[in-house]
Amino acid sequence: MPGPESQEPKVDIKDEKMTDADTAQKPKSPEEVAALVLNDIKQNFGFLEKAAVNFEPRFSMRVLRGLGNLRRRLTPDILVNTVDAAYPSSSHRSAALILKYLGKEESSMEIDESVSGNATSAVLPEIDVYVLVLFQVFLLDQGDVAKLNSFNDEAITILRGYNRRTLDALAAKMWFYYAHGKELNKQVVEIRPLLLAVLRTSTLRHDTETRAMLTTLLLRNYLHTQAISQAHQLVLKADFPESAATSVVARYLYYVGRIKAIQLDYSAANESLIGAIRKAPQTSYAAGFLQAAHKLKVIIELLMGDIPERSLFRESMYENALAPYMDLVKAVRIGDVPQFSDTIEKYGSVFKKDGTYMLILRLRQNVIKTGIRMMSLSYSKISLRDICIRLHLDSEESAEYIVAKAIRDGVIEATIDHEKGFMQSKEILDIYSTQEPNMAFHDRIKFCISLHNESVKAMRYPMNQHRVELKNVEEAREREKELASEIQEGDMEEDDGDFDGL
């Protein structure tokens, strides 16, 4: 393990003690900040070691969770210090790579000959990959896409040299940044064969995290180029490991929801999206993802004929992003076709950017159906001509056909009288006398049961704790036995004593 950091200046502690109240505002000097960050990084090294030794993925997850916090505080100097701390010599492959990209080439080194077994084995692979990931994130934040891509190519080569299960979570992260870099560079299609090959390898090795992440990355790749049928095939053929990290599962469910929505399978799409929203973290860090997921969910609900709740649009996280969608919902709810067309025109560019434009175009028939339903509910009898005028349809004939189709689709319960030219609504059925409540309850009960089962399965007990408990229990029992026997003997003695005393 790297030696303890001894640069912590004593001034720091005194300062903190003196200015407790405004510690946050007091500007720390760059060295102190760097030292703190370096300390955090070294702490993470410790966690990674524990993870590797104990096979506990929880520590790697913890380290990765801290990644978001760290990346805001990274500077080139800190990275150089990290490299020094992590690698025994700067001729190590990864060290040389990072230093090269930092522009701090030590001396004319031969990178080839440093690929010796000695240098590699001295550094824990987890730490190696972690430092590489840190650097990836750093380059990404710098915005230097070309550098990021060439670094990624070499980093991936290093990664593929390892085959350790404890590396899974970190490897998945590295693949994510690799694909992200390529996407920014618009090199999406070329990396497909590579991603597929790595997916195969990770499936063979039972590497769940990487497998899940790669499946998700491939889906994103296909959807990016609108290759929907290929994405669909991937979903059908490749099993997705449900035991992967929830963030990856959430993303996967989102992509599956999109594919199904395009293929007109709205109820399945809705289920996927509900799952995605539930699994995503509910904090503001996931705001982008939650906004995108909610946008899609709103559209799918509209396509299914339900109106999304208004309370959704009032939450602060969603207010701005979902504003165009709220106008859309209003237009659909009223059943007003011209207003609908206006809304589409007004926000067309926003919808196209979100990738929901084509889905929204399909909503037109929903608007008309809603309009007809309103008519049928509010009027017991209404002439076709009036329907035509109110819904802004083109002709009475169209109105007649549309109403007939609506009746066939079960949107309204009515009959048409052709000669007299009117539509007559039927009596409304009492819903509690049908099976509807039963089925709704059944769905909810099913969900609660599965949630209960999953929670029980997810409970964790530290591995040897129960043995310690057992030992305690056994000791306690022995002590009790001794006590009991002592009491017994004591009793007998006392009895004798009493006898004697008498």
Next chain:
Amino acid sequence: MPPKSFESRARELASAFAAKDYERCSHLLPPLKVTLSQLNILVPLDSSDLSLVTIARDILEIGALTAIFLRDDLLFSRYIAQLSPFYAMKDKIQPPSANERKLIALRLLLLLSKNDIAEFHTELETLEDEADKDIYIRYPVMLERWLMEGSYDKVWKATTQRSEVPAEEFAIFADILVDTIRSEIATCSEKAYPSLPLMNAKHLLFFTEDKDLLEFIEQRGWTVKDGRIYFPQESTDSLETGLPMENVIENTLGYARELETIV
């Protein structure tokens, strides 16, 4: 075979197509395709020779259009599938194909007439934004929209009136589409109208001859009485009176089992 005679054969094919001699085209096509595969140009790669790629694409397009005129759906679908890698590289091939839009629109129309709406929308997604601007592609898109809404009169006008149809190939699908509309309207009418006078039925179903109408009625199994058509009424209320025992029992047993399992 030396490419020279290949090119002359390609020209022969083009002239036969222009002269609307589709039988001859269909004879010329298979040997041409064999030559294409011998030249390794049937599937274009980045490394292929661009002039040959252009010729190959033109040949395949003629093949697709011939299949339409000969009303061979399978053959048409096969040609379109073979053309898709060519269209994927369309930036590199000059000149851009004039027929591309038409063929894509024809494919959409084929899917629509087979009622394969999921595939239709999937293909439409790949086209992104061009639907409104291009006259060929607009045709199947608007048709689909009207069919979904239920304004069958617009569909009727679009398919039968020559002024609306953008190209003659589209007219070939007209028959299939008219049949589709008729069966749709018939199903809707069964549910919507308690009964319908014959004259109106003729108008609604777009029949011109009485006997066509009567044939159709026979086919659907409706009854005619006093010049009115009566649709078979479904007996709706008798089925649901009892409790759906099986379902309830099954569900409840399921709950009991789940609650008691040790996970």
